[in-house]
Amino acid sequence: MQISADKTSLYTGVGILLTRQVIDTPGGTLVYLWIKTTTGPVKLEISGEKPVFFIEQNNSEQAQHLITRSKLLQTQIKPLALKTFTQQNVVGVYFNKLRDFYLIRDLFKQHNIKCYEDDLRPDDRFLMERFITGQVSFIGKAIAKKTETDQRLTLNTSNYQYYQDVKCKRCDEPTLLSTDLLNSVSLDIECSMEGELYSIGLYSKLMQTVLMIGEPKALTEDINFDLVWVPNEKALLHALNQWMNRYDPDIIIGWNVINFDFLLLKKRFDHHNITFTIGRDGSKPRWRKHANSEQNFIDIAGRVVIDGIDMLRSATYSFPSFSLDYVANTLLGIGKKVDDVDNRVAEITDNFKHNKLALAKYNLEDCRLVSLIFDKTLLLDFAILRAHLTGLALDRIGGSVAAFTNLYLPKLHRSGYVAPNMGDGLQGLVSPGGYVMDSVPGLYRNVLVLDFKSLYPSIIRTFKIDPMGMIEGLKTPESSIEGFDGAYFSRDKHFLPDIIKSLWSERDKAKKDKNSALSQAIKIIMNSFYGVLGSTGCRFFDPRLSGSITKRSHEILKTTKKWIEQEGYQVIYGDTDSIFIHVGEDKSSKESQRLGKILAKLINNNLINELNERFNVTSELEIEFETYFSQFFMPTIRGLEIGSKKRYAGLVEKAGKQQLIFKGLESVRTDWTELAKEFQRTLYLKVFNQECVVSFIKQTVEKTYAGEFDDKLLYRKRIRRKLNHYVKNIPPHIKAARLADKFNKENNKPLKFQNKGWIEYYLTTSGPQAKGYVNAPLDYQLYVERQLSSVADAILPFIGTSFNEITDAQMNLFN
Template identity: 45%
Template sequence: MSREESLPASVKGRVLSRHLVQQSGALCLHYYIKTAQGPVLVKVPNAEFLCFCATSSVDKLLSSPGLGYVRTKALTLQNFESQSVTALYCQSRQNYRNLTRAGVDLGIPLYESDVRPEHRYLIERFIALDVEFSGEFISTPSTDALPVFMAERARKAELDISLNAISLDFECSFDGELYSVGLYGMSGEQPYEKVIMVGDASAITQSATPETDEKSKAAAYVEWVQDERALILALVEWFNDYDPDIIIGWAVVTFDLALLFRRAEKLGIKLPIGRGGEQLSWKVADKFRPESLSLPGRVVLDGIDWLKAAFYRFDSFSLESVSRTLLDEGKAIHSVEHRVDEIAQLFAHDKLALAHYNLTDSRLVWDIFNHTELFEFAIERSKLTGLELGRVGASVAAFNNLYLPHLHRAGFVAPAMATSQGLESPGGYVMDSIPGLYQNIIVLDFKSLYPSIIRTFLIDPKGLVQGLSLPDSDTVAGFRGGRFSRDNPILPQLIKTLSEHRELAKKESNAPLSQAIKIIMNSLYGVLGSRGCVFHDARLASSITLRGHEIMKQTKVWIEECGYKVIYGDTDSTFVWLGNDPLEVDADTAAKGLVEMVNTHWRERLLSSMNIECFLELEYESHYEQFFMPTLRGSTEGSKKRYVGAYTQQSGELKLVFKGMEQVRSDWSPIARRVQESLYYRLFSKQDVKLFLQSIVEELLSGKLDSELIFSKKLRRDISDYKAKSSPHVKAAQIQYELSGNTSLSKRGAQIDYLMTVNGAEPVEYRKSNIDYQYYIERQLGPIADPILTILGESFSSMNSNQLTLI
């Protein structure tokens, strides 16, 4: 029996990458999948570009000169204007470009023209990550080559296939010449460690540099190569041997892979590090971004992007900062700030120490991914949305993936563009606060408020189109003229399914899945409110946000009818003051009673007034024993989205929670954030505030706190792109760039550490002027001290002149 005859007629796997390939005048879909037996390339022949056009416009469109062959098919589908539509198919990229250009020139809308064939094939079959293809294997050049499967059909599957990953990190000279590459992963239960290093092993053995445990271990995992060319070739061979499914790193696309590509190009070396010997390439020349990367058969996950996608927040997303915060461990180097120079020194004089540093960086990224469960989060997100594994952002694409197949089965195609009609939806409800110092504040939150509103009030793009032509009795009223059909709405059903899956994930303690669902559910409103989404309609978004306003206002009324005071409300949270006497009322009992009352009122109200089932659910979020709501600066009016709360932990320690204050903002100096936390701790602990402030100012003026005066801020664009250079960090960056000659310090993303001096902002490394201590007193300490001093009948300016005798 031949190899091909012994293989099954179906193959199941996890989709790693998707491609549309044009060969010999025909389009073919390529899916690189990971099966239980290994990687397979699946080919789906006879692919076509597809879009839709109103049937009444087809003849005019196709009469446009130079189109080429366009296949048409009459459908029972219609657009949102209730016109019948025809499917248009093209068998080449050029024909499709000609077709879409003709549509624009003639003003004829083409529906769903931006959905690529390799994605449409999967989403129309409700396939996200796991798939089963039916067809047959075809012969391959050798038993070592990637197996190729020619598919005839595909269907959704549920699989548990593990993917092997590697953490990759390059070290290089100032001008980009490669020194080494660190590779870290797991081989079974044991760590996999490898560094490919330019150098001579015999010279290292004879080195007089002292040995350490780290260097002794490094000698075992270093592969020595002659030069940079040999390093790149050895890495290509390594990819062929180790064959990872996933590559992770820190800025791994924009730095490491981009650097590898540029150095290989400079040396005239090809990079066949994709599956089946496919080349690493970029879809747009010189645009080294994740969306333009092409690496067939492999997934690339950047640690920074995925932490942000999972809603992690850090003052700095540098590897040093994040690893210190999450792992309590940092880079294996003496000076992170001067690491470029130190790396060069290590390469010249202590390559084993450099290897240890290189591998440590790779391991730190791996440990961060494990600690935050980013591997699992990325997989669950792809399973839920149908987005390519590794694609971050793309909330609009995720919405389309979820919505379009249901919309087609309901008889509609998506609109060609967003509808606004000159109206825009307001944001979330934010109540005017009642400033002051309180005891016994409880916070009541509506669980997933916007998704719950969508589900309860049947808010749905298809439902809006249908509802506008139905009698009022057959619809649920929205806002700004919106009315929604009660008949099989799509979006509320998707919310229902996601909600049920999230509850199951919580019961099973599947945190990555629960978080992925939460983020997706909360993004649905944002998508409908975005002009970048073709389903955007102000009547949709307003029917969500204005309903939220109504719910928050009515909830406040019901709570205050119980004798309590609502001092603030924000989007989905209500802050209730129970009174300053903790013995008068039990906070937990009162909160649970209010939750039950409000939820019952909403269920009864919506059933009786609108005949709909209520999915709004108020929850008891937290209890602050002490709470401070500040005023706006220079005003008696209460602030919004800014407060400090305190509660006693089980250990007996007082825990402070800051919202919107300088404490949680990275653009304030470390001294301001530390002093603010200390001030509120003293306020809530009934300790002396004024004496503390006096001691801080005295230490500041004596120069003892200089290390806490450094501002750190990143450039959001290249220095040359800033029209005005008045921002302190931009001025400091310009000085640093000019004096150092380091062009990287003038580029977007460069972190600038600077101090405010008597001559303005100056970079820390090149400061020539005296520190302007008065600036820190007036601009940093004053604004954070005044809200507290006001409660005590003082002001920072009066203390400044009367008690602290500041100059």
């Protein structure tokens, strides 16, 4: 909205934060923010932000001497009303340029001057200190785009607005919390084995395009997308620049899009000496590499690149394989448009030579599948809402430590503290994980599961567990809340309990509004806070903090078990925040479920009274009746008589239908054959329903030996290292991979298994052999012994029999 109309017109606006950047200029450090408003993209230039870190006041004189000696005279040391967690006063060291910030930081460390918060970039600090997260409200002067300060940029003609002398503040505009304002495109490239480009697919709801190298040809069929022909790879790259400039997407999505598609594009642009002017201001992408992995990161001015695999993982999705074909089939029931997925590169090359229309369709279908997966899982909604809640960039991978820092640091500064450095917390203590009870193995009727609702966040809220709260609590232990390992927590000086309370309230509202993306984002954030406090990669790590959470959870679970047993019921298992109760064989389903609600209410009331009497705190803990198993099985540890942990199966009823639930057993593991999984599901269902299992087991064995289940005998395992890195104790799937690639090498075929990935293989009489490379009979006896017998003998002893008793006579026929 325009405020005034003279030559120094000021404009205000609000928008979604897309990208951020900080650069050094002759006049000092500038922060650039790109946002998307209802009127289009906007570039904001913020001046006057000085990079800063903190040192202890008693190091000021030495620090000033080092600064003077380095001749960086524009560096300033200023006293501040801040102190460390060890109660040392600090001063701020301010710089005109980011380059000087890094030089002095390294110089101070060489002279053992400890620097605090020296890992925060000015753009992140600018946003954090103003509590700006996913949305920005701004006021600034409109500037013609030709006055760009960086003359190295080759400007394109993107339609964006540019403002200088900008002031920003937090914005909470509900209408911006959706994907409606953002336009996205799914990008995918097709190329040869050597990395030469064939085509580039670009898919959005409004525009579908394939840029294809080749001579224009009359099409033999109608197509519903734009097929743009270019003569060679150089023209293809220019065409991509032009397409991006013309359609101007805010978000670019894809599948392994950064580490494959964009990285290969970079190489091809460099090869042809063409500038990849993909930034909204005509700038090139900026590349960064993770210090401890092969992960690359790309920064594009005004555009966000979101990789589907990384964002699914951030949203806690898990698949046996993250290949596009597997995920699309699992989520959408749709596969890739290629006949031989295992040899798709060869088919793609063949199509490029002989059937470019088929390749174009395949290329665009990959783009469409990614777009459909994003829609199905609400990944963009998730990214936007997570950014709004935490200040994380839209394309941030993981980021639980950064999210905590964004939310916590500005509150900490306003209370007079700077944050500690990694390693400052108490050393030598180890905080335990979640409490897992010894189980009571057996077959049961009527088992209830009671589950503590967000147990760790609830403990944080109840006992006021907080980094600064512990520092304040240790000052006055007599009036504080006692934790574990000598920790005490202030009853009124803390932030984390209130942050969680606010998030909790937002999640309840999201559930009520059936906003699954928001609910999931909040759940992940809340549950990550314990992990952050328990991670040595977090500046606030202190085992007294994490221990006061987990050790309290142990105490609560043990106390809950005692209360349940006092009511006359048997606790057969417990794990972290859940407790499993056998309420007797004689009860009906209705009686059992009514009892679940009664026990939950009893425990909650007991907690209120217990915590008030012991600690004078209000209980935020809540246990809920979660699941009723009409039939339940808790196995023993294989080969022993003691009960297992984190492994069970049960029968529940949902929507009037029986449903089997497996936890940790073969049926849900990726390294067991489909035959074993199907055998286990059917066998357990028969046992639960008290049906005879003898004929089923015998028929399964008979059909296995007859070869009727060959398609279900594949093993599938991940090759986690390069093949030549496996030296000792070579596992079966590696043996299969080596044999397959030995065959490929001898027959001048591409090697398939050298550099990680997945392999499917069979067990044969000549050992493990990869799918497509089998030259020996399958070893059916080995499958029966390792798969069927192992599955059956976990449960059959509980009904008075064994696999051998049932199959001995039959097995002799096959020997």
